[in-house]
Amino acid sequence: MTLPLTGLDVERKAELLRRQLAPALAGAEEVTVTLARTDSPDADVQEEAAALLHVTVKDRDRRRVGKAFTVPVIELGLASIPGFHATSAPPSPSAYGVYSAAWVPADDVPQVVGLPDGTTETLTPAAPRAAPPAMVPDDAAVADPPPRDDDGPTRRAPLGRVAGARSGDKGGAATLGVYARTDDGYAWLAGFLTPDRLRALLPEAAPLPVTRELLPGLRALLFQLPGLLGEGVAAGTRFDPQAKAVGEWLRSRVVDVPVRLLPPEGDA
Incomplete structure:
Protein backbone atom coordinates (compact mmCIF):
# COMPACT_ATOMS: atom_id res chain seq x y z
CA MET A 1 0.00 0.00 0.00
CA ALA A 79 -6.26 7.54 14.74
CA SER A 80 -2.99 8.50 13.13
CA ILE A 81 -1.33 11.34 11.25
CA PRO A 82 -3.29 14.37 10.03
CA GLY A 83 -4.44 13.90 6.45
CA PHE A 84 -4.09 10.10 6.52
CA HIS A 85 -5.23 8.39 3.31
CA ALA A 86 -4.09 5.74 0.81
CA THR A 87 -3.63 6.04 -2.96
CA SER A 88 -5.99 3.13 -3.65
CA ALA A 89 -8.46 0.72 -2.06
CA PRO A 90 -6.91 -2.07 0.04
CA PRO A 91 -5.30 -4.48 -2.45
CA SER A 92 -5.77 -8.24 -2.49
CA PRO A 93 -2.70 -10.47 -2.09
CA SER A 94 -1.03 -11.38 -5.38
CA ALA A 95 1.44 -14.14 -6.18
CA TYR A 96 5.00 -13.31 -7.24
CA GLY A 97 7.84 -15.27 -8.82
CA VAL A 98 11.44 -15.56 -7.68
CA TYR A 99 14.25 -15.53 -10.24
CA SER A 100 17.14 -17.98 -10.01
CA ALA A 101 19.88 -18.69 -12.57
CA ALA A 102 20.36 -22.20 -13.93
CA TRP A 103 22.36 -24.02 -16.60
CA VAL A 104 20.73 -26.13 -19.32
CA PRO A 105 22.44 -28.32 -21.95
CA ALA A 106 23.06 -26.43 -25.19
CA ASP A 107 21.43 -29.30 -27.14
CA ASP A 108 18.13 -28.51 -25.39
CA VAL A 109 17.98 -25.02 -26.94
CA PRO A 110 17.70 -25.09 -30.76
CA GLN A 111 19.54 -22.22 -32.42
CA VAL A 112 17.52 -21.18 -35.48
CA VAL A 113 18.48 -18.32 -37.80
CA GLY A 114 15.92 -16.57 -40.02
CA LEU A 115 17.34 -15.71 -43.46
CA PRO A 116 16.34 -12.81 -45.75
CA ASP A 117 14.57 -15.12 -48.20
CA GLY A 118 12.21 -16.33 -45.48
CA THR A 119 13.87 -19.70 -44.92
CA THR A 120 15.50 -20.79 -41.67
CA GLU A 121 18.68 -22.62 -40.78
CA THR A 122 19.28 -24.63 -37.62
CA LEU A 123 22.81 -24.27 -36.27
CA THR A 124 24.87 -26.98 -34.64
CA PRO A 125 25.61 -26.13 -30.99
CA ALA A 126 29.21 -25.18 -30.30
CA ALA A 127 31.37 -27.68 -28.45
CA PRO A 128 31.20 -27.17 -24.66
CA ARG A 129 34.07 -25.34 -23.02
CA ALA A 130 36.39 -27.30 -20.78
CA ALA A 131 36.15 -24.45 -18.24
CA PRO A 132 34.43 -21.06 -18.01
CA PRO A 133 36.44 -18.23 -19.59
CA ALA A 134 38.63 -16.37 -17.15
CA MET A 135 37.41 -12.92 -16.18
CA VAL A 136 39.81 -10.21 -17.22
CA PRO A 137 39.92 -7.56 -14.50
CA ASP A 138 39.29 -3.98 -15.47
CA ASP A 139 42.41 -2.45 -13.93
CA ALA A 140 41.04 1.03 -14.37
CA ALA A 141 38.09 0.10 -12.17
CA VAL A 142 40.07 -1.06 -9.13
CA ALA A 143 40.18 2.45 -7.72
CA ASP A 144 39.33 5.96 -8.82
CA PRO A 145 42.24 7.21 -10.95
CA PRO A 146 43.84 10.55 -10.12
CA PRO A 147 42.61 13.56 -12.09
CA ARG A 148 44.19 13.82 -15.52
CA ASP A 149 46.42 16.81 -16.11
CA ASP A 150 44.95 17.41 -19.56
CA ASP A 151 41.30 17.58 -18.51
CA GLY A 152 41.55 21.35 -18.26
CA PRO A 153 38.88 23.49 -16.61
CA THR A 154 35.69 21.77 -15.48
CA ARG A 155 32.12 22.83 -14.85
CA ARG A 156 29.39 21.28 -12.72
CA ALA A 157 26.87 19.75 -15.11
CA PRO A 158 24.61 16.70 -15.41
CA LEU A 159 26.56 13.71 -16.71
CA GLY A 160 23.90 13.38 -19.40
CA ARG A 161 25.20 16.53 -21.09
CA VAL A 162 28.15 14.47 -22.35
CA ALA A 163 26.97 10.83 -22.11
CA GLY A 164 24.03 8.68 -23.11
CA ALA A 165 22.81 5.62 -21.22
CA ARG A 166 20.50 2.63 -21.49
CA SER A 167 19.56 0.27 -18.67
CA GLY A 168 17.36 -2.74 -17.94
CA ASP A 169 16.95 -5.97 -16.02
CA LYS A 170 18.77 -9.31 -16.16
CA GLY A 171 17.18 -11.38 -13.42
CA GLY A 172 18.04 -9.75 -10.12
CA ALA A 173 20.78 -7.63 -11.69
CA ALA A 174 20.52 -4.29 -13.43
CA THR A 175 22.55 -3.81 -16.61
CA LEU A 176 23.67 -0.27 -17.38
CA GLY A 177 25.42 0.90 -20.53
CA VAL A 178 26.95 4.38 -20.70
CA TYR A 179 28.40 5.78 -23.91
CA ALA A 180 30.15 8.92 -25.15
CA ARG A 181 29.75 10.90 -28.35
CA THR A 182 33.44 11.25 -29.23
CA ASP A 183 36.75 9.46 -28.68
CA ASP A 184 37.84 12.26 -26.34
CA GLY A 185 34.60 11.94 -24.41
CA TYR A 186 35.06 8.17 -24.10
CA ALA A 187 38.64 8.58 -22.84
CA TRP A 188 37.40 10.90 -20.10
CA LEU A 189 34.36 8.73 -19.30
CA ALA A 190 36.47 5.56 -18.94
CA GLY A 191 38.77 7.30 -16.48
CA PHE A 192 36.01 9.03 -14.55
CA LEU A 193 33.14 6.55 -14.27
CA THR A 194 34.64 3.69 -12.28
CA PRO A 195 32.55 1.23 -10.24
CA ASP A 196 33.37 3.20 -7.09
CA ARG A 197 32.26 6.44 -8.73
CA LEU A 198 29.07 4.77 -9.93
CA ARG A 199 28.30 3.60 -6.39
CA ALA A 200 28.77 7.16 -5.15
CA LEU A 201 26.48 8.60 -7.83
CA LEU A 202 23.83 5.88 -7.36
CA PRO A 203 23.72 5.26 -3.59
CA GLU A 204 21.22 2.40 -3.97
CA ALA A 205 24.12 0.48 -5.58
CA ALA A 206 26.60 1.33 -2.81
CA PRO A 207 26.60 -2.14 -1.15
CA LEU A 208 26.57 -4.08 -4.44
CA PRO A 209 29.50 -5.85 -6.20
CA VAL A 210 29.36 -3.59 -9.26
CA THR A 211 31.41 -4.72 -12.27
CA ARG A 212 32.50 -2.80 -15.36
CA GLU A 213 33.54 -3.78 -18.86
CA LEU A 214 35.19 -1.43 -21.36
CA LEU A 215 33.81 -1.40 -24.92
CA PRO A 216 36.09 1.07 -26.72
CA GLY A 217 34.78 0.14 -30.16
CA LEU A 218 31.38 1.49 -29.07
CA ARG A 219 32.82 4.28 -26.88
CA ALA A 220 30.88 2.63 -24.09
CA LEU A 221 31.10 1.22 -20.57
CA LEU A 222 28.94 -1.72 -19.49
CA PHE A 223 28.08 -2.04 -15.79
CA GLN A 224 26.42 -4.93 -13.98
CA LEU A 225 24.68 -4.14 -10.68
CA PRO A 226 23.95 -7.58 -9.16
CA GLY A 227 21.21 -7.55 -6.53
CA LEU A 228 19.75 -4.12 -7.34
CA LEU A 229 16.50 -5.84 -8.36
CA GLY A 230 16.46 -8.31 -5.46
CA GLU A 231 14.95 -11.66 -6.44
CA GLY A 232 14.00 -10.45 -9.91
CA VAL A 233 11.33 -8.33 -11.54
CA ALA A 234 8.38 -10.55 -10.59
CA ALA A 235 9.34 -10.27 -6.91
CA GLY A 236 10.41 -6.65 -7.07
CA THR A 237 9.21 -3.93 -4.73
CA ARG A 238 11.57 -1.29 -6.07
CA PHE A 239 10.06 1.89 -7.57
CA ASP A 240 11.56 1.01 -10.99
CA PRO A 241 11.44 -2.81 -10.84
CA GLN A 242 13.01 -3.37 -14.27
CA ALA A 243 15.76 -0.74 -13.88
CA LYS A 244 14.55 0.92 -17.09
CA ALA A 245 15.27 4.43 -15.78
CA VAL A 246 18.52 3.78 -13.89
CA GLY A 247 20.47 5.15 -16.85
CA GLU A 248 18.43 8.36 -16.87
CA TRP A 249 18.91 8.69 -13.11
CA LEU A 250 22.67 8.45 -13.64
CA ARG A 251 22.56 11.01 -16.46
CA SER A 252 20.79 13.47 -14.15
CA ARG A 253 23.58 13.39 -11.54
CA VAL A 254 25.71 16.55 -11.46
CA VAL A 255 29.48 16.03 -11.75
CA ASP A 256 32.61 17.96 -12.73
CA VAL A 257 32.77 17.76 -16.54
CA PRO A 258 35.65 19.10 -18.63
CA VAL A 259 34.44 22.27 -20.30
CA ARG A 260 35.88 21.15 -23.64
CA LEU A 261 33.39 18.24 -23.73
CA LEU A 262 30.27 20.28 -22.98
CA PRO A 263 28.03 21.28 -25.87
CA PRO A 264 27.39 24.99 -26.38
CA GLU A 265 24.85 26.51 -24.01
CA GLY A 266 21.35 25.84 -25.26
CA ASP A 267 22.28 22.70 -27.22
CA ALA A 268 20.98 19.29 -26.10
Missing part, protein backbone atom coordinates in the same frame (compact mmCIF):
# COMPACT_ATOMS: atom_id res chain seq x y z
CA THR A 2 1.07 3.58 -0.63
CA LEU A 3 0.27 6.23 1.98
CA PRO A 4 0.74 9.91 1.03
CA LEU A 5 2.21 12.13 3.73
CA THR A 6 1.18 15.69 2.99
CA GLY A 7 2.59 19.01 4.10
CA LEU A 8 4.75 19.54 7.16
CA ASP A 9 6.74 17.11 9.35
CA VAL A 10 6.97 14.33 6.74
CA GLU A 11 9.76 12.45 8.52
CA ARG A 12 7.91 12.54 11.87
CA LYS A 13 4.68 11.36 10.23
CA ALA A 14 6.52 8.48 8.57
CA GLU A 15 8.13 7.44 11.85
CA LEU A 16 4.76 7.47 13.65
CA LEU A 17 3.18 5.30 10.95
CA ARG A 18 6.08 2.85 11.10
CA ARG A 19 5.57 2.47 14.86
CA GLN A 20 1.81 2.07 14.54
CA LEU A 21 2.08 -0.49 11.74
CA ALA A 22 4.82 -2.55 13.42
CA PRO A 23 2.44 -5.01 15.18
CA ALA A 24 0.56 -5.72 11.91
CA LEU A 25 3.81 -6.22 9.99
CA ALA A 26 5.58 -8.36 12.59
CA GLY A 27 4.26 -11.71 11.30
CA ALA A 28 5.22 -11.28 7.64
CA GLU A 29 8.34 -12.96 6.28
CA GLU A 30 9.51 -9.86 4.44
CA VAL A 31 8.58 -6.22 4.98
CA THR A 32 9.75 -3.25 2.90
CA VAL A 33 8.93 0.31 3.95
CA THR A 34 10.34 3.15 1.85
CA LEU A 35 9.72 6.88 1.95
CA ALA A 36 9.89 8.72 -1.39
CA ARG A 37 10.35 12.43 -0.85
CA THR A 38 8.26 13.53 -3.81
CA ASP A 39 6.97 16.53 -1.86
CA SER A 40 7.79 20.17 -2.59
CA PRO A 41 7.52 23.01 -0.06
CA ASP A 42 4.77 25.59 -0.49
CA ALA A 43 3.25 23.59 -3.37
CA ASP A 44 0.40 24.98 -5.49
CA VAL A 45 -0.91 21.47 -6.22
CA GLN A 46 -1.78 19.04 -3.39
CA GLU A 47 -0.13 16.06 -5.07
CA GLU A 48 3.14 18.03 -5.23
CA ALA A 49 2.88 18.66 -1.47
CA ALA A 50 2.90 14.93 -0.65
CA ALA A 51 5.63 12.38 -0.02
CA LEU A 52 4.85 8.69 -0.54
CA LEU A 53 5.29 5.98 2.09
CA HIS A 54 5.35 2.60 0.29
CA VAL A 55 4.64 -0.45 2.48
CA THR A 56 5.06 -3.94 0.97
CA VAL A 57 4.71 -7.28 2.75
CA LYS A 58 5.55 -10.77 1.45
CA ASP A 59 4.78 -14.19 2.90
CA ARG A 60 4.21 -17.71 1.66
CA ASP A 61 0.88 -17.65 3.55
CA ARG A 62 -1.44 -15.25 1.70
CA ARG A 63 -3.54 -14.75 4.85
CA ARG A 64 -0.67 -12.90 6.50
CA VAL A 65 -0.53 -10.33 3.70
CA GLY A 66 -4.29 -9.95 3.15
CA LYS A 67 -6.65 -8.38 5.64
CA ALA A 68 -4.20 -9.06 8.45
CA PHE A 69 -2.13 -6.32 6.82
CA THR A 70 -4.66 -4.04 5.11
CA VAL A 71 -7.32 -3.81 7.83
CA PRO A 72 -4.96 -2.34 10.48
CA VAL A 73 -3.74 0.18 7.91
CA ILE A 74 -7.26 1.40 7.17
CA GLU A 75 -8.20 1.39 10.87
CA LEU A 76 -5.45 3.96 11.42
CA GLY A 77 -7.37 6.40 9.24
CA LEU A 78 -8.88 8.37 12.13
Whole structure:
Protein backbone atom coordinates (compact mmCIF):
# COMPACT_ATOMS: atom_id res chain seq x y z
CA MET A 1 0.00 0.00 0.00
CA THR A 2 1.07 3.58 -0.63
CA LEU A 3 0.27 6.23 1.98
CA PRO A 4 0.74 9.91 1.03
CA LEU A 5 2.21 12.13 3.73
CA THR A 6 1.18 15.69 2.99
CA GLY A 7 2.59 19.01 4.10
CA LEU A 8 4.75 19.54 7.16
CA ASP A 9 6.74 17.11 9.35
CA VAL A 10 6.97 14.33 6.74
CA GLU A 11 9.76 12.45 8.52
CA ARG A 12 7.91 12.54 11.87
CA LYS A 13 4.68 11.36 10.23
CA ALA A 14 6.52 8.48 8.57
CA GLU A 15 8.13 7.44 11.85
CA LEU A 16 4.76 7.47 13.65
CA LEU A 17 3.18 5.30 10.95
CA ARG A 18 6.08 2.85 11.10
CA ARG A 19 5.57 2.47 14.86
CA GLN A 20 1.81 2.07 14.54
CA LEU A 21 2.08 -0.49 11.74
CA ALA A 22 4.82 -2.55 13.42
CA PRO A 23 2.44 -5.01 15.18
CA ALA A 24 0.56 -5.72 11.91
CA LEU A 25 3.81 -6.22 9.99
CA ALA A 26 5.58 -8.36 12.59
CA GLY A 27 4.26 -11.71 11.30
CA ALA A 28 5.22 -11.28 7.64
CA GLU A 29 8.34 -12.96 6.28
CA GLU A 30 9.51 -9.86 4.44
CA VAL A 31 8.58 -6.22 4.98
CA THR A 32 9.75 -3.25 2.90
CA VAL A 33 8.93 0.31 3.95
CA THR A 34 10.34 3.15 1.85
CA LEU A 35 9.72 6.88 1.95
CA ALA A 36 9.89 8.72 -1.39
CA ARG A 37 10.35 12.43 -0.85
CA THR A 38 8.26 13.53 -3.81
CA ASP A 39 6.97 16.53 -1.86
CA SER A 40 7.79 20.17 -2.59
CA PRO A 41 7.52 23.01 -0.06
CA ASP A 42 4.77 25.59 -0.49
CA ALA A 43 3.25 23.59 -3.37
CA ASP A 44 0.40 24.98 -5.49
CA VAL A 45 -0.91 21.47 -6.22
CA GLN A 46 -1.78 19.04 -3.39
CA GLU A 47 -0.13 16.06 -5.07
CA GLU A 48 3.14 18.03 -5.23
CA ALA A 49 2.88 18.66 -1.47
CA ALA A 50 2.90 14.93 -0.65
CA ALA A 51 5.63 12.38 -0.02
CA LEU A 52 4.85 8.69 -0.54
CA LEU A 53 5.29 5.98 2.09
CA HIS A 54 5.35 2.60 0.29
CA VAL A 55 4.64 -0.45 2.48
CA THR A 56 5.06 -3.94 0.97
CA VAL A 57 4.71 -7.28 2.75
CA LYS A 58 5.55 -10.77 1.45
CA ASP A 59 4.78 -14.19 2.90
CA ARG A 60 4.21 -17.71 1.66
CA ASP A 61 0.88 -17.65 3.55
CA ARG A 62 -1.44 -15.25 1.70
CA ARG A 63 -3.54 -14.75 4.85
CA ARG A 64 -0.67 -12.90 6.50
CA VAL A 65 -0.53 -10.33 3.70
CA GLY A 66 -4.29 -9.95 3.15
CA LYS A 67 -6.65 -8.38 5.64
CA ALA A 68 -4.20 -9.06 8.45
CA PHE A 69 -2.13 -6.32 6.82
CA THR A 70 -4.66 -4.04 5.11
CA VAL A 71 -7.32 -3.81 7.83
CA PRO A 72 -4.96 -2.34 10.48
CA VAL A 73 -3.74 0.18 7.91
CA ILE A 74 -7.26 1.40 7.17
CA GLU A 75 -8.20 1.39 10.87
CA LEU A 76 -5.45 3.96 11.42
CA GLY A 77 -7.37 6.40 9.24
CA LEU A 78 -8.88 8.37 12.13
CA ALA A 79 -6.26 7.54 14.74
CA SER A 80 -2.99 8.50 13.13
CA ILE A 81 -1.33 11.34 11.25
CA PRO A 82 -3.29 14.37 10.03
CA GLY A 83 -4.44 13.90 6.45
CA PHE A 84 -4.09 10.10 6.52
CA HIS A 85 -5.23 8.39 3.31
CA ALA A 86 -4.09 5.74 0.81
CA THR A 87 -3.63 6.04 -2.96
CA SER A 88 -5.99 3.13 -3.65
CA ALA A 89 -8.46 0.72 -2.06
CA PRO A 90 -6.91 -2.07 0.04
CA PRO A 91 -5.30 -4.48 -2.45
CA SER A 92 -5.77 -8.24 -2.49
CA PRO A 93 -2.70 -10.47 -2.09
CA SER A 94 -1.03 -11.38 -5.38
CA ALA A 95 1.44 -14.14 -6.18
CA TYR A 96 5.00 -13.31 -7.24
CA GLY A 97 7.84 -15.27 -8.82
CA VAL A 98 11.44 -15.56 -7.68
CA TYR A 99 14.25 -15.53 -10.24
CA SER A 100 17.14 -17.98 -10.01
CA ALA A 101 19.88 -18.69 -12.57
CA ALA A 102 20.36 -22.20 -13.93
CA TRP A 103 22.36 -24.02 -16.60
CA VAL A 104 20.73 -26.13 -19.32
CA PRO A 105 22.44 -28.32 -21.95
CA ALA A 106 23.06 -26.43 -25.19
CA ASP A 107 21.43 -29.30 -27.14
CA ASP A 108 18.13 -28.51 -25.39
CA VAL A 109 17.98 -25.02 -26.94
CA PRO A 110 17.70 -25.09 -30.76
CA GLN A 111 19.54 -22.22 -32.42
CA VAL A 112 17.52 -21.18 -35.48
CA VAL A 113 18.48 -18.32 -37.80
CA GLY A 114 15.92 -16.57 -40.02
CA LEU A 115 17.34 -15.71 -43.46
CA PRO A 116 16.34 -12.81 -45.75
CA ASP A 117 14.57 -15.12 -48.20
CA GLY A 118 12.21 -16.33 -45.48
CA THR A 119 13.87 -19.70 -44.92
CA THR A 120 15.50 -20.79 -41.67
CA GLU A 121 18.68 -22.62 -40.78
CA THR A 122 19.28 -24.63 -37.62
CA LEU A 123 22.81 -24.27 -36.27
CA THR A 124 24.87 -26.98 -34.64
CA PRO A 125 25.61 -26.13 -30.99
CA ALA A 126 29.21 -25.18 -30.30
CA ALA A 127 31.37 -27.68 -28.45
CA PRO A 128 31.20 -27.17 -24.66
CA ARG A 129 34.07 -25.34 -23.02
CA ALA A 130 36.39 -27.30 -20.78
CA ALA A 131 36.15 -24.45 -18.24
CA PRO A 132 34.43 -21.06 -18.01
CA PRO A 133 36.44 -18.23 -19.59
CA ALA A 134 38.63 -16.37 -17.15
CA MET A 135 37.41 -12.92 -16.18
CA VAL A 136 39.81 -10.21 -17.22
CA PRO A 137 39.92 -7.56 -14.50
CA ASP A 138 39.29 -3.98 -15.47
CA ASP A 139 42.41 -2.45 -13.93
CA ALA A 140 41.04 1.03 -14.37
CA ALA A 141 38.09 0.10 -12.17
CA VAL A 142 40.07 -1.06 -9.13
CA ALA A 143 40.18 2.45 -7.72
CA ASP A 144 39.33 5.96 -8.82
CA PRO A 145 42.24 7.21 -10.95
CA PRO A 146 43.84 10.55 -10.12
CA PRO A 147 42.61 13.56 -12.09
CA ARG A 148 44.19 13.82 -15.52
CA ASP A 149 46.42 16.81 -16.11
CA ASP A 150 44.95 17.41 -19.56
CA ASP A 151 41.30 17.58 -18.51
CA GLY A 152 41.55 21.35 -18.26
CA PRO A 153 38.88 23.49 -16.61
CA THR A 154 35.69 21.77 -15.48
CA ARG A 155 32.12 22.83 -14.85
CA ARG A 156 29.39 21.28 -12.72
CA ALA A 157 26.87 19.75 -15.11
CA PRO A 158 24.61 16.70 -15.41
CA LEU A 159 26.56 13.71 -16.71
CA GLY A 160 23.90 13.38 -19.40
CA ARG A 161 25.20 16.53 -21.09
CA VAL A 162 28.15 14.47 -22.35
CA ALA A 163 26.97 10.83 -22.11
CA GLY A 164 24.03 8.68 -23.11
CA ALA A 165 22.81 5.62 -21.22
CA ARG A 166 20.50 2.63 -21.49
CA SER A 167 19.56 0.27 -18.67
CA GLY A 168 17.36 -2.74 -17.94
CA ASP A 169 16.95 -5.97 -16.02
CA LYS A 170 18.77 -9.31 -16.16
CA GLY A 171 17.18 -11.38 -13.42
CA GLY A 172 18.04 -9.75 -10.12
CA ALA A 173 20.78 -7.63 -11.69
CA ALA A 174 20.52 -4.29 -13.43
CA THR A 175 22.55 -3.81 -16.61
CA LEU A 176 23.67 -0.27 -17.38
CA GLY A 177 25.42 0.90 -20.53
CA VAL A 178 26.95 4.38 -20.70
CA TYR A 179 28.40 5.78 -23.91
CA ALA A 180 30.15 8.92 -25.15
CA ARG A 181 29.75 10.90 -28.35
CA THR A 182 33.44 11.25 -29.23
CA ASP A 183 36.75 9.46 -28.68
CA ASP A 184 37.84 12.26 -26.34
CA GLY A 185 34.60 11.94 -24.41
CA TYR A 186 35.06 8.17 -24.10
CA ALA A 187 38.64 8.58 -22.84
CA TRP A 188 37.40 10.90 -20.10
CA LEU A 189 34.36 8.73 -19.30
CA ALA A 190 36.47 5.56 -18.94
CA GLY A 191 38.77 7.30 -16.48
CA PHE A 192 36.01 9.03 -14.55
CA LEU A 193 33.14 6.55 -14.27
CA THR A 194 34.64 3.69 -12.28
CA PRO A 195 32.55 1.23 -10.24
CA ASP A 196 33.37 3.20 -7.09
CA ARG A 197 32.26 6.44 -8.73
CA LEU A 198 29.07 4.77 -9.93
CA ARG A 199 28.30 3.60 -6.39
CA ALA A 200 28.77 7.16 -5.15
CA LEU A 201 26.48 8.60 -7.83
CA LEU A 202 23.83 5.88 -7.36
CA PRO A 203 23.72 5.26 -3.59
CA GLU A 204 21.22 2.40 -3.97
CA ALA A 205 24.12 0.48 -5.58
CA ALA A 206 26.60 1.33 -2.81
CA PRO A 207 26.60 -2.14 -1.15
CA LEU A 208 26.57 -4.08 -4.44
CA PRO A 209 29.50 -5.85 -6.20
CA VAL A 210 29.36 -3.59 -9.26
CA THR A 211 31.41 -4.72 -12.27
CA ARG A 212 32.50 -2.80 -15.36
CA GLU A 213 33.54 -3.78 -18.86
CA LEU A 214 35.19 -1.43 -21.36
CA LEU A 215 33.81 -1.40 -24.92
CA PRO A 216 36.09 1.07 -26.72
CA GLY A 217 34.78 0.14 -30.16
CA LEU A 218 31.38 1.49 -29.07
CA ARG A 219 32.82 4.28 -26.88
CA ALA A 220 30.88 2.63 -24.09
CA LEU A 221 31.10 1.22 -20.57
CA LEU A 222 28.94 -1.72 -19.49
CA PHE A 223 28.08 -2.04 -15.79
CA GLN A 224 26.42 -4.93 -13.98
CA LEU A 225 24.68 -4.14 -10.68
CA PRO A 226 23.95 -7.58 -9.16
CA GLY A 227 21.21 -7.55 -6.53
CA LEU A 228 19.75 -4.12 -7.34
CA LEU A 229 16.50 -5.84 -8.36
CA GLY A 230 16.46 -8.31 -5.46
CA GLU A 231 14.95 -11.66 -6.44
CA GLY A 232 14.00 -10.45 -9.91
CA VAL A 233 11.33 -8.33 -11.54
CA ALA A 234 8.38 -10.55 -10.59
CA ALA A 235 9.34 -10.27 -6.91
CA GLY A 236 10.41 -6.65 -7.07
CA THR A 237 9.21 -3.93 -4.73
CA ARG A 238 11.57 -1.29 -6.07
CA PHE A 239 10.06 1.89 -7.57
CA ASP A 240 11.56 1.01 -10.99
CA PRO A 241 11.44 -2.81 -10.84
CA GLN A 242 13.01 -3.37 -14.27
CA ALA A 243 15.76 -0.74 -13.88
CA LYS A 244 14.55 0.92 -17.09
CA ALA A 245 15.27 4.43 -15.78
CA VAL A 246 18.52 3.78 -13.89
CA GLY A 247 20.47 5.15 -16.85
CA GLU A 248 18.43 8.36 -16.87
CA TRP A 249 18.91 8.69 -13.11
CA LEU A 250 22.67 8.45 -13.64
CA ARG A 251 22.56 11.01 -16.46
CA SER A 252 20.79 13.47 -14.15
CA ARG A 253 23.58 13.39 -11.54
CA VAL A 254 25.71 16.55 -11.46
CA VAL A 255 29.48 16.03 -11.75
CA ASP A 256 32.61 17.96 -12.73
CA VAL A 257 32.77 17.76 -16.54
CA PRO A 258 35.65 19.10 -18.63
CA VAL A 259 34.44 22.27 -20.30
CA ARG A 260 35.88 21.15 -23.64
CA LEU A 261 33.39 18.24 -23.73
CA LEU A 262 30.27 20.28 -22.98
CA PRO A 263 28.03 21.28 -25.87
CA PRO A 264 27.39 24.99 -26.38
CA GLU A 265 24.85 26.51 -24.01
CA GLY A 266 21.35 25.84 -25.26
CA ASP A 267 22.28 22.70 -27.22
CA ALA A 268 20.98 19.29 -26.10
